[in-house]
Amino acid sequence: MLSGAGDVSARGCAPRVESAWLRLPPGGMPMLAGFARITNPCDAPIIITGARSKRFADVSLHESKIVDGMSRMRAVPRLTVPARGAVSLQPGGLHLMLMGAQAPVKTGDRVEVELELEGGRTVRAEWPVRAAAR
């Protein structure tokens, strides 16, 4: 069974995905943002190199930044989670960007997302869908 705490597809020390959720924008926009806290209990840093989900054509890591008073997003090809540390994906900062839903996504859905780690391992977790706060 999958749990929100994450699941590891290979043996060994691996990061954990905690408090994961996907933000469903109002009006059925085709793009969802994903937020979570990723903790690394290991003695070595872990590098996230990508993400995927069967329910979306494309999943990537992004970072929002305010540039000249405007919110801009850029792709983050590699995200390092420090040894015995954590990285937060949160509104206004780092996030997952999920595009091209295969079927309509609604509040309460649990979307399986796999994070790809350098070295070929993956970390799978269910990311529940919530409506955006108004």
Ligand SMILES: [Cu+2]
């Ligand atoms: Cu984005």
